[in-house]
Amino acid sequence: MLLINCPYCEDDRPELEFANAGEAHIHRPKDMADMSDEAFEAMFFIRDNPKGVILERWRHAHGCGRFFNAVRHTVSDKFLKTYMAGEPRPSDDEITELMK
């Protein structure tokens, strides 16, 4: 079974306790009403589907209940890093370092 490190429980927990909650670091602009339809569509509906590293939101649904962010490799399904919600996105250099 895949173990996922929950940054709030500070421990590895079995994947069955978690739920995926989509792509992380989506910026929702304050002036959404003024956006063009195309810009709104891109922000609201269009998501990356990379073969490689993806930044995702996860929720420790059957544990502490908290949302957090994770860096996951979609091919190996390896969790490179997890960090608390609200923390800044890891830099590209850091992600490259994590993949080594």
Place this chain on the structure above:
Amino acid sequence: MAKPAIALRHTPTEGHNFANGVVSVSTAAPASRISLRATPLGANSFGKSLGLDLPKKPSGSAAKGGKFALWLGPDEWLIIDEKNQDISLVPKTASTQLSAVDISHRNAAYFISGNGAENTLNAACPRNLSLSEFPVGSATRTIFGKAEVVLYRTQNNTFRMEFWRSFTPYVWGLLLDAARDSNN
């Protein structure tokens, strides 16, 4: 004048008992329970009124005189009072620092004890429940099969399992199968 109607409450786990050579499953007596969400300030004041220091560490717990406070999340606790079954622990005065909900009758609980208790639970719970990873006094919300449960290790080989009362037939059936298997 009409006589007041008296509703008798029955625990959904009534009469559920099982024991073989290695594990025994028994029903926990009814208890008062609180689901508490609170800021650090609210947690401190609620802890004081309860006479318990609410645990701040992940998976931690505090126990005193039949009262337990189990850490479920950074701002969430499950509080159980075994001694006072029909006393609501909800504070009398409102506060913006905490939200306490009486869930005494929402939950039911089993005790699973014996040398085979770990194996019995691990039949449907993916957590590592060895003594080194989940020592006495640890508490966690996790899953048992498809049911969400709260596990609390009260002694070396005794666990308290809290779950929603409507899950009882499912949890009991699965637990019984697991307990029978743990004999092998």
